[in-house]
């Protein structure tokens with residue numbers, strides 16, 4: 280038995296599960312399988328199968344009432360740190376439908392593909408580099424497989440009345456390229472010198488061979504990416520800076536314990552990359568990528584710029600005869616012109632939400648055959664910040680007071696506040712534990728008499744009696760954690 284920070288760690292030999300006993304003597308167990316979280320997502324309205332009533336569509340999911348809030352809060356947590364708290368990063372929201380030429384010169388049209396292998400026995404189609412054993416079918420175990428062939432991941436579009444079905448545009452497979460093609464627009468409209476960055480959050484589309492792991496690998500997903508443009512002589516310094524900053528964000532802002540994260544440098548680098556490292560999270564079936572930090576050198580601006588011959592481009596780029604704009608930077612003081620290097624941070628928002636939910640999901644054994652599931656989210660991330668519950672739904676004075684508290688809390692502008700006016704109090708607490716609401720405020724007959732209410736804390740289930748005039752202040756303290 281180990282003693283760690285007032286918490287006991289017990290190894291359950293039979294189940295192979297680590298469980299903890301917290302200060303209140305409550306036994307907790309982390310999520311054991313992805314299925315626990317998938318079931319919660321459906322039961323409590325976080326994520327639904329896309330096109331569900333017609334049998335679904337592989338790799339597409341719909342986000343429900345609490346899923347949209349959690350996604351929004353994760354985006355805000357990223358934007359706050361990457362844009363609002365810095366002087367050197369601007370935001371961008373580029374179109375999802377893009378000119379074919381973007382992807383010709385980025386290299387995607389030629390080589391954004393995965394190695395597809397088919398099983399001749401059962402017909403399963405697999406991505407070779409993600410197979411459990413590259414010689415055997417993941418589905419039926421047969422050794423009779425086709426040789427791998429490149430499978431294009433971009434989704435082509437045929438737009439305009441004259442297109443006649445021919446692909447003349449693409450849905451973007453990442454946000455990054457639309458950032459590079461806007462480099463000059465942002466530079467010319469803002470007062471920046473190197474280094475500076477452009478941040479984007481938005482949808483990306485990839486025709487993945489085998490979508491899997493719920494929202495881990497989808498065909499339509501969302502990315503939060505930042506491209507930091509630096510002088511070529513400073514690339515290594517900024518690569519390390521962003522690697523450390525992004526890891527710190529996962530720990531401090533999302534609340535993921537450091538031991539559930541690791542940095543894995545790429546052994547095999549993409550042709551354009553000088554360095555690449557993945558942040559990996561420990562999912563129930565092992566560590567996997569949630570974010571990548573890449574030193575892409577001058578490949579991107581060098582690929583999309585006009586007048587390539589006039590610029591000293593280091594990366595190996597395709598000759599570009601179509602670009603109308605020079606994507607370089609001239610220092611106003613020294614007069615030096617460079618094609619900036621790019622340090623990229625690329626995170627999947629859906630995958631991040633999944634990691635956050637898996638980390639927060641806690642199954643607590645309360646003793647006497649009772650248990651509860653609680654989502655121990657950082658309060659700032661919680662889909663509902665507070666729920667107000669009148670104990671007697673048929674007492675108009677309690678209901679009226681509950682409405683007043685809801686209005687008061689909504690005026691704080693901290694996110695969703697719910698009035699719970701259905702079910703009994705036990706069911707209300709259980710629902711809010713499962714969606715991660717940090718605090719419930721209960722109005723009872725005593726509230727009408729003495730102007731106090733009960734605050735019930737999600738993680739400890741502790742209750743405190745608070746004067747009405749103190750409710751907003753206490754809720755803010757809880758949300759700010």
Ligand code: ATP
Nearest residue numbers: 487494495496497500568569570571625626627630
């Ligand atoms: P993978 O190796 O898993 O295919 P990648 O290295 O191609 O991912 P990037 O292009 O670097 O991924 O994208 C950045 C981030 O976007 C990833 O770290 C991941 O969180 C997310 N992401 C990529 N592909 C998908 C997908 N199909 N579904 C959901 N999220 C994705």
